[in-house]
Amino acid sequence: MFASACVIFHVMMDNGIVQVTLSKPDGIVTGIRYNGIDNLLEIRNEESNRGLNGKYCRYWDLVWSSATTGTTGTFDVIKGTSFTVIMQNDEQVELSFTRIWDPSQEGQLVPLNIDKRFARRFIMLRGCSGFYSYAIYEHLKDWPAFQLAETRIAFKLRKDKYTNSLNFLYIGKRNKIMCTVAPLRVICVAFWIEKSFHYMAMADNRQRYMPLPDDRLPPRGQALAYPEAVLLVNPVEPEFKGEVDDKYQYSCDNKDSKVHGWICTEPPVGFWLITPSQEFRSGGPFKQNLTSHVGPTTLAVFLSAHYSGEDLVSKFAVGEEWKKVFGPVFMYVNSAYEGNDPLSLWEDAKLQMVKEVQSWPYSFPASEDFPKSRQRGNVRGRLLIQDRYVSDDYVSINGAYVGLAPPGDVGSWQRECKDYQFWTTTDEDGYFCINGVRTGDYNLNASVPGFIGDYHYDVVMTITSGCDIDMGDLVYKPPRDGPTLWEIGIPDRSAAEFYVPDPNPKYINKLFVNHPDRFRQYGLWERYSELYSDQDLVYTVGVSDYSKDWFFAQVTRKKDDNKYQGTTWQIKFKLENVDKTGSYKLRVALASANYSELQVWVNDPKANRPLFTSGMIGKDNSIARHGIHGLYWLYNVDVPSSRLVEGDNIIYLTQPRSTTGPFQGIMYDYLRLEGPPSPSSR
Structure with missing residues (x-):
């Protein structure tokens, strides 16, 4: 078989342990050679058409728009236009791949300077099993407005045991290669190779063998309520049949997302992405981002709207000056001796993560924009x-x-x-x-x-x-007016303590069966309509148990005509006495909201208007993305004593919006009714 070859320039970093090849001046990683494996990255496609969805195996990318609203935009694999060796000595090498924005590119490229200010850099330390990467983005005075919805690093690793092309010549004891290299053409035949990444790990209790990307495509896979969720109906490996694969099932809070990646079992090799600091990530410690998922794909996400919506889209005005350093992050590779447990690579990766965290801030980046x-x-x-x-x-x-x-x-x-x-x-x-x-x-x-x-x-x-x-x-001094009359939940910015139902047996991920993160199963929102088919949730203070009787999300109810309707939950409680001289306070902390509204009614659900309404709030879509929390909301509702009676009372919580389907709703974090303050504190 003959294949034409175009001329592509490369630069290579080699410290005797890991050899990294990058296209020049693009700054795209095209090869990682390590431990006898010619390339850890996916090699099936041509170099100019590699990786995720036909893109590259390894790249920096971003999503940007000239618009002023929304979370979508133009997807841009960032390619450098010039290449510079910033540092090269016996200890390290640092390379820069830069792209300079010009006003003539307005509307075509994101208005970010990519010369020295927006640098594609890769640092490789002698004796270090891996390489680092960071970038500098800059928006200058008088440049046009734009918004930045997402930026990240993405890798796609080798997935198949069988391939019909190769990019690097390497002869190992498990490879059967027949190949001749000639000018301007490559003559290859198919060969068998025992090198593939099928085991993913991101936490001690969140790791498993993963399906193949082929399993997600028709007819092997069937798309569900949104494209990211796929039912595996005829996977290559029969053990995955009947499972749901969804990349959002492996999301993680920034505070917990320090190392994740993949293991190749033969030979035992690991590829890990280590994020030693959270300083350059958006949204704080509880912001959730994607990690690793079927591909085999691994990501370092620095900025995204996931689990937050438009609130986490960076918006820049005309002439707004801005510069930010994203990273460095560390791409770590490790190996084990033949016959050793490949899962030991995960333990080693965690130890390396600790070393990287302890070394922060790094001393080696050559850019003056990264302070030591x-x-x-x-x-x-x-x-x-x-x-x-x-x-x-x-x-x-x-x-x-x-x-x-x-x-x-x-x-x-x-x-x-x-x-x-x-x-x-x-x-x-x-x-x-x-x-x-x-x-x-x-x-x-x-x-x-x-x-x-x-x-x-x-x-x-x-x-x-x-x-x-x-x-x-x-x-x-946390918000407090009076003594607690009753409370529901735990104030921890999450709905995880509430009732999370078992998933529909037709839509499970085996990893999350009997798992602390059982909320990561697909389709749990549909269970509400099944459990509360005739009337909505009723919670009785002093009788009900929020871990069993308070559904984790107040979602819409599906009707027989496949339309949806809003829901009203009730909290029933008794008051022996009502203090007519003071005001009561209802504290409602929300863990998530998605195109929803919270209305509060007290004892009269048919009143002309609710006692309180939030108006339409939230676009975090955490219900669909198995997040158990998105952005945090806190409402402090004054409840006049005239609305309450001695004896039985009911608070009605209504979420009336239902026009967009099953994912409109809210997750509660915590609710508390306080009595009037004591006379001494009034």
Whole structure:
């Protein structure tokens, strides 16, 4: 078989352990040779048509638009137009692939400078089993407005044991190769190769052998309610028959997404993407992003609208100056001796992740836009809680999230998507230390498990090079007016503690059967209509158990004509006495909202208007994407004592919107009814 070949220029980094080949000046990784495997990346397609959906095996990409709204836009595989060796010595090499924006490209390319400011860089340390990558994006004065919905690094690894083409000549003991290389043409025949990545790992309890991408395509796969979810009806490997594959089932919070990747079992080789810091990711520690999924694909997502919607799309005005460094992240490869357990590679990858985290901020990046440790600052202090209805004393909380984010209002950090954030957790005594903070202005924020709302230190802090700021004792007084009359759930920004039903047996992922993350099963929203076919959920305080009787999401109900309708949930409770001199307070914390509305009615669901309405809120689509939480919302509803009666009372929670289908709805985090404040505190 003959195949014509075009001339493609390459540059190669080789430290004696890993050999990485990149196209020049594009800056696309076309080959990773390691441990006797000629290329860890998918090699079936031609070099100019590789990878995900016919694109590349490895690339930086982004989604941008000239519009001012929405989460979609033009998909751009970022190709450099010039190449520079930034550093080359006995210790390391750093390469830059740059692209310069010109006004003549307006409307065709994203208006980001890609010379020295938007650099495609790959760093390879001697003796290091892997390579690093980071990029610098810059928008200059007088450049046009645009919005950036997503940017990431993507890899697609080898998937097949059988292939009919090859890109690199390598003879190993398991390869049967017949190949002749001639000028301008390559003569190849098919060969058998025992090198493929079929086992994925992203957490100790979230790892498994994965289906093939072929299984997702008709007729082997059947698309479900949205394209990402596919029922495997005739997979190549029969063990996956009847399962649902959906990349969103493997999403992860930023705070937990530090290492994930794939294992090839013969020979035992691992490919891992390690993110040592979250400072360059948008949305804070609870923002969810994609990780690895069928492909075999692995991603480093820096900015996306997943689990948030348009709130996490970066919007830039005309002339708005902006520069940001994304990364570095580390592409780590490891291997085990023949006969050893390949899963030991996951344990080794976790150890390497710890080393990378401890090395942050890195000292080797050559760009002046990446400040070294001595150029950064540190902030420390102690966070205490004061809730007089819980304790008369200040209380320290272990594991509270404390972070620095650009100046804004209370809770604005979860929607921040242009600059840097720096987060840590408190120890058992409430102490925290945030190290390696880039210079600039910040507000200090905190989210405390067990308490609603957000702590916000509204005095702007200026971080300078080498500073060490001691904040002393900081006291968070969470929202509270009066004593708790009743509460439902746990205030932790998640709906995971509520009732998550078993999935329809026709639509399961075996990994999440009897799993703590059982909410990641497909189609759970449909179970509501089955469980509550005649009337909506009714919860009786003091009788019901929220882990069994409070459905994890207030979704729409499917009707016989395949249309949907809004739902109204009831909370029944008794009051022995009603204080007519004060006002009651209903606290409603939401873990997610998607094109929905929360209406609150008290004892009269047919009143002219609800006591409270949120209006239409949310576009995070967490219900469909198995997220159990999206953006956090907190509503504090005044309940006049005149609305309450001694004896039986009912609060009605209505989500009336249903025009777009099954995914309109809300997830509750926590609800609490407070009585009037005590006379001494009024």
